Amino acid sequence: MPGVNRTLSVDLGGLVLGTPVLVASGCGGSGRETAGLVDPKKVGGVVSRTITVEARKGSPTPRVAETPSAIVWDTGLQNPGIDAFVSEELPALSRGGPPLFVSIGGRSLEEYVRLTSALQGHPEVVAIEVHLSEPDDELGRPLIGGHVDRMTEIVGACARMSLVPVFAKLPWAPTQLAELATAAMRAGAHGVVVVDAPPALAIDAQRLKPALGAATGRLAGPAVKPLTLAAVHEVARALPDVPLVAVGGVRSGLDAVEMLLAGAWALQVGTATLVDPAAPVRVAQGIARYLKGKNLASPADIRARLRLPAGAGTPEVQV
Amino acid sequence: MPGVNRTLSVDLGGLVLGTPVLVASGCGGSGRETAGLVDPKKVGGVVSRTITVEARKGSPTPRVAETPSAIVWDTGLQNPGIDAFVSEELPALSRGGPPLFVSIGGRSLEEYVRLTSALQGHPEVVAIEVHLSEPDDELGRPLIGGHVDRMTEIVGACARMSLVPVFAKLPWAPTQLAELATAAMRAGAHGVVVVDAPPALAIDAQRLKPALGAATGRLAGPAVKPLTLAAVHEVARALPDVPLVAVGGVRSGLDAVEMLLAGAWALQVGTATLVDPAAPVRVAQGIARYLKGKNLASPADIRARLRLPAGAGTPEVQV
Amino acid sequence: MKRARAEVLSTRKVGGFHSLTLVAPEIAERARPGQFLAVEMPDGRDFVLRRHVSIHQASRRGGWAGTLEFVVEPTGPGTTWLSAVKAHEFLDVIGPLGKGFAYPKKLTNCLLVAEGRSAAALYFLAQELLLRHKRVDMVIGGETLETVFKPIEAKRLSQTVAVMTADGTLGERGGLLDALPEVVERTKTEVVYAAGDAPTLQRVAAFCRTRNLPAQVMIEEPMACGFGLCYACVVPVARADGSGYDNLRACVDGPVFNPARVLWDVWRTEAATMMPTPPEGLPVVRTWPG
Amino acid sequence: MKRARAEVLSTRKVGGFHSLTLVAPEIAERARPGQFLAVEMPDGRDFVLRRHVSIHQASRRGGWAGTLEFVVEPTGPGTTWLSAVKAHEFLDVIGPLGKGFAYPKKLTNCLLVAEGRSAAALYFLAQELLLRHKRVDMVIGGETLETVFKPIEAKRLSQTVAVMTADGTLGERGGLLDALPEVVERTKTEVVYAAGDAPTLQRVAAFCRTRNLPAQVMIEEPMACGFGLCYACVVPVARADGSGYDNLRACVDGPVFNPARVLWDVWRTEAATMMPTPPEGLPVVRTWPG
């Protein structure tokens, strides 16, 4: 395709990003910390850490432990609460930074409503990512977004109220992902983020106790890539027209390409950003190199292009 | 505790094993392959690969791919079918070998019944492990054991018919593990194996296709340890009196100790056996060293002894 | 089959390959051509399985008695690590694994066909055939000069050698198959031994079938264990009684197979790859960043 | 904060520790005592996060201008790997990170208290204090002779040095706290700087509080990123206005804190460990295998 203008830009159903690579929630700081180490103009987008209605002190330390090719972490959603976030962090986060997604989390429908409402009228927020992995205080369930009823109710409320696109970050409920994604889309979500990190436990055997202050945490980093790919593949096959943002285990450009092939429209980089603040740019460049090598014009050209063997018992993805 | 006889033996509710370390299903061959590399008398037990009613050719190759600190595999349950297994493999598997668990798998209730029946009257089989991760042909569901109704029905049928203890290998359904384990126990299982490997996808980006012939596979190896620990911890807290065999990610003696601390009564070693045929013995020796260092007498002494921080929001395990 | 903590005696660069010589008497003693080793990878890496390498040389007598040699091509993390191992380090190896090549009882004229580093296994075979007073001829090849394995050694071991390279930098330009008809004719080949990648082996198999030549091929099917535990490495092989086929483990029932019995189409179809055509006229929003 | 691909100029064994000197002018230029570096681990390992090390020396002038030195104790995979790095290899480092020690404006007599390799950060501090014409005294310690960091260097930098070891192999037998009352008295200490593990720092904090001594402590809270992105590394610090506390990130708001403001009990309670008593009279079935 000589002479064709290649692009890294992706169109998530109207929301256009310069590259398909975002910084995952909780891994981007306030945007100022790594100034000088990464050019914000080359980052596709950044998701804020999850913001709750009230300020949270977060979990006891240690909050991170290493396991083979992964980390187990739990920060307990430490954050200053929505009001302080809007007044103190939002201006700095968005100023000169990449497109900003704000992640919101709660334990009741009302909290999500209040959070969504507080974020309206802030043009620097391009989208809302709904974190749904907290316990459900109203219904007494361990995972607020793990059920179709609540997914519908909460995402529906956020979507109806929000002037910017709402993405549902699917909680780790592997047998129900397609069902939950469908519920979120029916309720008015603009897209889905696949998939929140799985619960994990790291143990310090010498001390007979969990490695984390909060006991259990969740798994992130390179090791989870094959799990994310399976989840993305499953949801993308069920909902091929839904903007799908992959998250979990992306470190390199090729990892990102794999996510796109499996059906992602864009993807997020978490742990890798903690190791290399320029990871989102490096990953995007890796995608560009790959596309160039295959003589393709844009990330959308490889989306869901995974070739399934005819004998694999699963029909080929329609693209 | 000077003078006390230390032991590695564990009592799984009456089923006594010399060590708490078994070879996981699908990773032990016929028992003859690695003769000379490992002393079968020092292996706690071995689980056969999963046997189905009819012979299976298995999945197309490649059947294994490496991902960070893990493998994605799918053998498609290649096996000679129950009749050939009983007549040709069973005698060799059990002769001089460690206690033998036979894994059975099917896609309908009837298949499980036929399998269980065919294994009766073979004293060399000390237990049956029910593999429940196949699709359900009768009800058209993707995961036969992922629902309380079928878990109850199938495990109930096997348990009623079997003269040897029946263990249910819980399928990967993270949000429902305690519920499924409870159903299995109510239905008459002797214990549970926690947990079958999660679905995973490895992609060969250069060729735009899955790395495995079967497209998706499942994840095993060191990377999954934190997921297994979380699952074991959850099930053990819900069912502290149920013999629980952990599987997934154990490579060293300390890994095994972590499983015991999280609540396992015994554990299985899969991938690590493929790398080091003597892994089950090495792991047991590692447990022994740990117990000695802590001056404890037996693996049961550390079972579910994980110390949870008071502030972690989760009550301390009762032992 | 033995397991050894084997000292690396020496290492050597051979064209684009690396050769390692180990001290492992118990394995060397038992090794036959076509058999292989499973080498453990170091702790703390993000890849966990053993790597499998053909035995290039096993010395049972003389000054090198008790040593084993294998050859690696650095194509991935494991072989790259092996290529950097230094003399006097130790490797955990299990071997000899699998069934090696069978030697012909009556037939005499053997043609050995191999490409790239796969040839390593055949040099060991050539020696054993010579000890049995067979005639050995060779066709070896590679992409380029660098990846033709030890052409001088090939000359030393065989009556005639045809060298083929894809780019013509050594010998003739072309693939192994291009040389076969002429060589088989000229050397009056009675038995063919081959090693290489699957497409090449399939073509060799087809060639031998049309000519009614008995043959043995060494198949490199990706393995997990290498000693029969996991059924990762299967190859579909027709039953002798014609009743169908079995998926046999290449690591215990191979890696050497009778190509006439391998169901090449069953085995290789699954591996086929389709490239998507780049779609035309996509929306172009802006050019590469950075 | 800069990122550099820094060449290792030299490495050296110092007792039980390893010291590495890097060429990283942009970082060296900006470095202050108490600040640290985040060092990337090599590809292909099963551990992924950077490792965090205190700056032991940053030379801005003279023959070593543009170099940085840090010290590692091989206690885990990362520090073990770092201990084996050789001269002329390259490390990806980010630094200087965090807020360093503040120097007293008026007060003069500084006491530097540290155990094990944590002392490395304080030798850099001592030099800077000396440049500012402060009096420096030191109390350093370790489990044993081997883990007392550079006692001779300590003598060179300070007026007096008290060395404490748990086993009495060097200096006095005992912990750092055992020496403090006498040294503080004798040297007329006005400011205390401390580095070490959390229990020691908590005890130093309590000591300084009772004596009303201003102090600064360097806290090593496990980190993930090291540059403020992840909130892994928090320490509870009382607000100046008395309205409660904030969990501050040790990597950007520390690692140096005013110990009087740290809520030691909140922070450390969570870390408490209980050992189960071995239950008696368990069924003993048979003895150890093998």
Ligand SMILES: Cc1cc2nc3c(=O)[nH]c(=O)nc-3n(C[C@H](O)[C@H](O)[C@H](O)COP(=O)(O)OP(=O)(O)OC[C@H]3O[C@@H](n4cnc5c(N)ncnc54)[C@H](O)[C@@H]3O)c2cc1C
């Ligand atoms: C019986 C047998 C003998 C072999 N002998 C040799 C030898 O003498 N020297 C040598 O260098 N290699 C040999 N191989 C191949 C080698 O074992 C694999 O290439 C191995 O996976 C390389 O590991 P890696 O980490 O370097 O690369 P990987 O990243 O694992 O793989 C690199 C490339 O090789 C392909 N591959 C992966 N696994 C295998 C496999 N098991 N067999 C063939 N291709 C594979 C991958 O698709 C990839 O393209 C042999 C394989 C077998 C089965």
Ligand SMILES: Cc1cc2nc3c(=O)[nH]c(=O)nc-3n(C[C@H](O)[C@H](O)[C@H](O)COP(=O)(O)OP(=O)(O)OC[C@H]3O[C@@H](n4cnc5c(N)ncnc54)[C@H](O)[C@@H]3O)c2cc1C
């Ligand atoms: C500000 C700061 C400065 C430091 N300076 C140095 C230094 O100059 N030299 C040096 O050798 N180490 C230093 N450390 C500690 C070092 O970063 C950690 O011990 C690191 O985790 C070691 O990695 P590892 O892979 O070797 O061991 P790991 O397996 O990660 O850990 C080994 C042991 O250290 C504990 N630990 C883990 N992470 C940390 C951490 N971040 N801080 C403290 N303890 C931890 C673990 O619980 C374990 O007991 C510093 C840490 C911080 C936060």
Ligand SMILES: Cc1cc2nc3c(=O)[nH]c(=O)nc-3n(C[C@H](O)[C@H](O)[C@H](O)COP(=O)(O)O)c2cc1C
């Ligand atoms: C330190 C840390 C903090 C995180 N905080 C949040 C958070 O506040 N909200 C959220 O939805 N996800 C959070 N995540 C999860 C990430 O957004 C992401 O889903 C996960 O890390 C997997 O991606 P990775 O493998 O690229 O790290 C956090 C992850 C890490 C490592």
Ligand SMILES: Cc1cc2nc3c(=O)[nH]c(=O)nc-3n(C[C@H](O)[C@H](O)[C@H](O)COP(=O)(O)O)c2cc1C
């Ligand atoms: C090659 C291979 C084959 C397997 N075959 C089976 C099987 O037939 N039935 C089954 O229940 N589990 C099977 N498993 C899963 C293992 O029993 C185990 O659950 C999994 O490998 C996780 O343990 P590990 O991390 O120790 O490998 C297989 C695993 C591997 C790697």
Ligand code: FES
């Ligand atoms: S590689 Fe495991 S059976 Fe062949």
Ligand code: FES
């Ligand atoms: S270590 Fe990431 S914020 Fe401090």
